Amino acid sequence: MDDLDKVFTAAHVEQKWTSKWMEDGCFDRHVEEGKESFCTLMPPPNVTGVLHMGHLLNQTLQDVFTRRARHCNKCVTWIPGTDHAGISMQVKVERELAKDGIYHMDIGREEFLKRACEWRDRHGGIILSQLKKLGVSCDFKNSVHTLDGDYSRGVLTAFVELYKRGYIYRGKRMINWCPATQTALSDEEVTMRPQRNKLCYVRYEIVERPGEFIEISTTRPETIMGDVAVAANPADERYENLIGLHCRRPLNAAEIPIIADEAVDSSFGTGALKITPAHACADFEIGQRHNLPIIDVLAPNGTLNANGGEFAGLDRFVAREKTVEVLRKIGALVKIEDHESNVGVSERGNVPIEPKLSEQWFLKYPKVEEAKRAVSGGFVKFYPRRWEKTYLHWMDGIKDWCISRQLWWGHRIPVWYKKGFDRGNSANWHISIDGPSDVENWERDGDVLDTWASSWIWPFGVFGWPDVEKMESSAFRYFYPTDVLVTGPDIIFFWVARMIISALEFVGPEKKSLIDEEIAGRIPFKNVYFTGIIRDKIGRKMSKSLGNSPEPLDLIAKYGADGVRFGILMSAPNGQDLLFNEDNMALGRNFCNKLWNAFRFSHSWRHSKSFAETQLSDILSRISAEDLDVDDRAMLANLVEFCDSFERLFTNFDISAAVNLINSFFWDEYCSWYVEASKTRLHAGDATVLAVHGVVMRQLLLILNPFIPFITEELWNAGNGSPRSMQNVRCETADDLRLAFQFLKLGTEDSENTSRFKEFLNGTRRLLSQLGGRKDGVALSIMPQSEAAQGELEMRMAKLKKLITVEKIQFTAAALQLPSVQTPLGSVFLHTGISDATTEREKIAKEIEKISKLIELNNKKLSDEKFIENAPANVVRGTQKMLEDNVARRNELHRILAALAEH
């Protein structure tokens, strides 16, 4: 026991194994035809991002799947990468430049990109090296960045192809404008937030009837200068006689028509709505229906433009105050009410977005029907399943995707316009990846693509699509469709859904529609595992600004990578948000330490080679069947059963349950029971018992390696002079073990025998706990339930004495007037009791009362004809058995009570 420390110190082995894995190319992509493939894709983190709490869970899960697949004899690749992260990165770089007093517009596009790349290369990839500390086993050599040359070609190819196929168009539409970052955003990038506003009631004078007014209500008085009409619902009697007349816009005074439109809600405010087509979606639509002009009063940066008249140049929120002031002054303001409404906010810019009419590139999604079928038909499976509904619902209401961004950082749109010609006319466009040959006569579109319009080809882009040769050399055909994607449900629309769509469109030849077989071949992944969000103890999202997030690397340093991994998996309910508690990290660490010591214990007697140098058959050959006792046999049978359950849970992606199963099997079944029960024979150097320990520990290490890779590697190689990774060692299945154990002829009776004894043991321990810490002169008398029970106990007498540390144990034929406990093997009496006969009698009487109630309940059930008729046979039998047991137990208690009464 000298060669292993008493406490497992993670830091000692983590660096060592990380290097070893890399040196040996353990995670490299390789292909063996005939072997099953396994592929998973890393959701590419932001290239300049750092490890956060979400990664711990997400990446650990991916690693678990990946490493487990290696032990299941598959050819495995886990493809890592990073995302250029469009807006967020551009904002970051702009901020960095601003520190040096540089405004990005001043240095121009080229210089900006140069500096951005420098900055990325300086800070980029930090996250990948941080992930190494967590122990992730991805194919680092084939890491992909979304701005890499090959990948970019794929992104642009997708654009060009979609244009050719008629799915991409340029158009002037209402889009979400972010005045802070000054770019268009997709609908998905806008989140609605409730906001308290002032609802202003403003009266507009009727031109045809001086002195009469029509009253509207608005939360945006600063856009009044953009009003082109006032509308009411045609069914609204209050305004019936005004339709067709005109009113005077109170600011930037002008005559505008009063119109009727169904879209107006009569019950809101006054029932009259000012129409500002440039600044509200509903208004835009009404304007279109009535052929109204459009007056845009806002500049891109959110200030009022020349159309704002006297308010021009003011920020929109300042202008809001000012217009109210002016309206009040001129007597147009009737009243102001408090009002709460939802306002669209740009996540990145963290400012309210502006609905804005703008010329942008849009994508009409292809293969929507197929994408729905891919999920509803079970080609792509979601875990947990409920996210399918969310996905399908989004597909049902899917709207065209605004894919152009007014940024520099990203994939520049591959469209050129003929200089000096009308840009609005597609005859003057050149759309290709490489551009026109006479590029000097053309001007390239200045916009870039939405980041998600690059990461949406990730599943095949990382294999070099559309370059056939690259796809061949990267084994695309072998690995695609990928097996499992681990991600958060928050990007189900942004990413997951779009990847499915792009894959259905691009993997395979161009086709208008797909049949099921084609869908099955094109899907990007077969399974999607959605993790929960990591929150703090009181349920808040973890965030830097709240300061409620621990530093993941500190946790790893404190509890070890294995400890953190196991701890977070133990506490992560499947698909449910996880309330993070650092105590759970300690649990993970404790588990590792327990494993370390359990190994150390049996290892101390082991004179054989390390597991790395041994096969299962070698260990089994040291077992002689006749030397196995009933508990050894039960242990091996339970090991098989455990593997069965584990495999079932793991295959169903029930990782949380699988981890808890491992925990209880290892801790309760193996350590608390079997190690203790076999100690005497281990001390005696029994080779067979040692081999049983070897079999169990070996299997545990193989099953645990995906979860806690460092410590298991270390133990696997303990005593081995030239360490060899257990990475690709095949983990025996339950069936393999059944086959291997065949010569032992294991049966269920051994397990039953063992569990009877465990119950006996627990009861006896309960009895002994009455003594507190006293041990001196303690003796037990056992009144066996039967001859067979006595035999079972005699067989295990040495074990029993060791387990309860009581030396004097004898059998008795009659009940004694002593404190007692009843077990399936008989009653146990404690000779050095502290209770007197009276309290003992009371205790027994109470127990009898309790059992009597149960017996009554059993009887009632069994005498109910309907129960006998309807309940399945095994339930009826179970109830009968229970009744018998309870009656037997009560009889025994009565006997003991009688014995106590004699004195």
Added chain:
RNA sequence: GGGGAAUUAGCUCAGUUGGCUAGAGCAUCAGCAUCACACGCUGGGUGUCGCCGGUUCGAGUCCGGCAUUCCCCACCA
């Protein structure tokens, strides 16, 4: 407005297609330096399974309604 999730011990959660007397971990209490591990061992206590109905021989589990909390989608100025 539409959809989803949650509600079980002080806390965090399990609880398969309804079936034996509802479980685990943490916390807590009592005891233990026992020769793998105090990051450990042994034992104890703790529940109107959110509420009200219904189906059933039998409901934590299925159905209907209600309440509270959270999330997503849509959106009225």
